[in-house]
Amino acid sequence: MIHGATLTALFLAIASVNGAISPERLKSDVSIVIQNDLLEAESPHSGSGMIVLDNMDFNRAKSGCQALGESLWGSGGSFSQIQSNLDYLVYQGQHHQGQRYWISPDHRGAPRAINGRGSITRATASDSLPVLCTQTAPYSNETHKDTSSKFQVTVSSNNERITGFRDRLSFRFQGIRYAEQPERWTYSQLYQGSGAEESGLQFGSSCVQGPDTGTEDCLFLNIWTPYLPYKVAHTKKQSLKPVMFWIHGGAFTNGEGSDPTVDGSNLASRGDVVVVSINYRLGTLGFLALDDGQTHGNFGLADQITALDWVRQNIRDFGGDPDRITIFGQSAGAGSVRALLASSKARGKFSAAIMQSNLGGLAYGTTYSHYYTIAEQMDAAGTAILAATNCTDTASPIACLRALPASTIVSLPTTARFLVVDGTYLTTPELDLQHRSSTANVPLLMGLMRDDGAAMIGYPSPNDTLNSFLTSSGVPPSLISPSLFPTPTSPNTTLNIFNTSSHIATDGIFRCIDQATAYAGAINHIFPSVYFYEFNRSYQMPGWSPNPPLCEAPRTAAFPAGDPSAEYFKCHSGELYYVFGNVRRQGLALRDEADLPFEQFVVDSWASFARTGNPTPERGLLVARGYGKVKKIKMPTNITSYGHGWYPPQPADYNSSKPVMQRK
Template identity: 55%
Template sequence: MSLKPVMMQIHGGAFTGGTGNDPSLDGGALASRGDVVVVDINYRLTTLGFLALQDGITNGNFGLGDQVTALNWIQKYIKHFGGDPNRVTIFGQSAGAGSVRALMASPQATGKFAAAIPQSNLAGLAYAATYSEYYDIATEYQVAARPILNATGCLGAASEVNCLRGIDPFVLANLSIVARFLVQDGVYIATNRLQLTGKGSTANVPVMLGFMRDDGASFITYPKTATNVTSVLGPSGFNTQLTPSTLALYPVPNGQNATTNVYNASAALATDGEFRCLDLATAYSGALHKTFPAIYVYEFNRSYNGYDPNPPVCQAPVEAGFPGGNPAREYFKCHSGELNYVFGTLSYLGLPDRDGYDIPMSQFVLDTWASFARTFNPNPDLQFLAARGFTNTTSIAQASGYWSMVDPEEPRLRVMQYPGYETDFYVFSNDQRCNALGLPLDYYEN
């Protein structure tokens, strides 16, 4: 029997929520159409998954340990499900992408997967920082563990961990402060970040990474009145970056809705500061030092049902003839907006094809992800497509052109839309903006 490539999916949810059983992440279409074996996992979350104490024993990263355990299980048993343990691709979005990045850095995961796809990995400023820069245990103790111990009456107990074991786990996991941080425990994570310059235990595997065009829009609050970018982003931890010279690089548009104009500029800065700049810097350094044998970068410029705490900004505008929204009009392409495309779950969830292109787009995206898992190249093989009658993907692949791996001398990025195209890294990274935010393309060179 010929064994098939394996895709192990790690769900997102800020390390505090989410589930591998999310219907949007159902692996049925990906497995059948992509000719791969899909494994969805669960892992311990919140304080039960990530609390670290200063007792030399309770060192955190239990949720990450669960992910390594899943990889161990795949190595031992996946062949009985038709999967090839030598061709395992780990992939995940948001905190799932943070997990993929951590596994790429983990000596415990080395050799247990062959490729990686971190989607919308948080990194850089404000809330995003700790997803890719890892606290030492002493810092995590002050930030999370100490407040938890104080809230439960366990601070200073003879055994703080035994005291916490006496607390109802549902109470513990739902306190106003929870532990959600990956830490340098010396076992699962031994460095302060993924090492991209040839140091550390970084997995030498092909990587495909990227982000939504407006990923940061989902992590800021839509202003109730038209104020300014500082008033929107300051409370979210961007204060030190909001200098006049930096703000000048994010001009407020002159649209009819003044509040949306302010939100637009704020979302652009948040996306750069929490996603785009350091995703591009990761790819640049990884390619420059040949840390990865191949690396591909994308940006999604089409979305469906993104994470929208400020509805309806992440939804395509509803208008005559488009009851589900018109994707040809401008709207924010928000965090999580690619998931239904990647997993091919639009029909499964009963979601309408808004303009006749959503289903073909999803077929193309799914085929791209599966191609990477099968061949470590996201460009679907035209003979593979022809043999299966996947004419929609053949058409869009030909219209979009070839997706090049990142070359540090002339890095390229794929824009995922219908059809897509490839563009210069520097056009999309906007060097001035990333430099002004302190997140330059060579960020990981220092």
């Protein structure tokens, strides 16, 4: 006769050999809990990772851990390492402090349990207790991911069985299709699974953005999650995690959801959220609008809404709460968030929004916040595209364009990258900040880099004057005002011109429209709460550093990786490593003692906003997770806020009276 415990062990062993393990096979929720104090770096808590399973008896607990390729926690680690994890389980309300959990047996093989206070006691094998398994999956990075069968996990979702894998910090599902490839210049439709087994081990193709980059079959999304539920329909609402839905930037002409800069593993782990990133169609293939009565544009924006629909329909299967989706994006991604706030097609599909460095106002930034009519887009791009492809005088210009290779379209000298008033996805030329019924009524967090505009202009030539350089940069020289934008008097005259121009460009392209949005949104009660920030610390991406090395902390003998306490331009995209907690995941050095606390603070604040609509993390949560020291950073005192005031902190040695790039 085969006893129940033996049968369970046999079943789970077979399950782990024949395919990736799943919550269904384990008959249990599966959670990764780890104190990610140093954001994916070796620390005293590196061994704190554990996998938590639901209540079961001791024999089934052992078999469940074995099916995951793990063992009951405690055979080789110190129990003090997991105290913060136990505290966090109590803080979440999942268990009380006296709750016992299965851990490894003693040296004689007798069952043991640990409670929320860290006390270890003997237990009876028939007791039904939650389970603590080891978590030995390695950290992953851009060049190394262990996707071997030992770490694979399968989730049933959207009428498919999708196999991803776990790394040290989260479960990862990459390259999930949310829409079939649509006919070119038609709107994407929500993908319904075919009942097949699908791989989520590799990222899907990026969307076409160059002759040899990307494909048209590119509508994929990626998920990072710390929690996978078993019986989704019966999962308690409080167990589901907030969802952070990332929309990449790139001028609506480039970028991808798989960019390693914004890998979601650290944010998901430390923030205890589900992170989703998406691809959407770009450039002319994503935004062409013609005056033919059928090609209305905004196809890339519509893709974002289709991806939102997929997430709302399926994210519970990955532990996410469809009623707590925060959309967030930077640059063109922030412009997308702004458009989604305005779009009735997206209304009710997200619960909060974050705009990082939204463009508008002057010069290059205008079209990100003020939307063209189709006629204006024809003047700006459509007519030139049709002429360059000899499609102007054909019976069907759009059919003519569809017959051309994608590589031809993206190689044209003119690109259609503009959001337009198409009458369906966007019905007004800008975000309506006067009438609440016209704009999504959700909490808003927004802001900019201190010197965002420094990336939007070139660098002066030796013969340039301030007037001529602004003119060549597309910025009206009428904005020159010695009282508002004083020109420094250092011996480096070109740097002086660049310094003043960058301040004018930052205010004209970013600050004015973003502060006006926050102000109008607050006083007109468009949004229930508004938080505005400015970063005065940045970590520029090595692969994109405009006007190098001006956007990088200056290197000295004492600070070979750069000295962030010295003055430098805090440029566009300089916050991305901080928001996703990926400085060291990208192999970069912490430049001074404030880099890590600042990074921790930003991750915790963004995740807090997704969780509660307030970027100030709950003190009890920080203490429970062992993150309490994050608060010890001096805040600036010279900034005025609109609505509810909040700003990321400056380094400990920040002096609010320090001149800005020799500004006088």
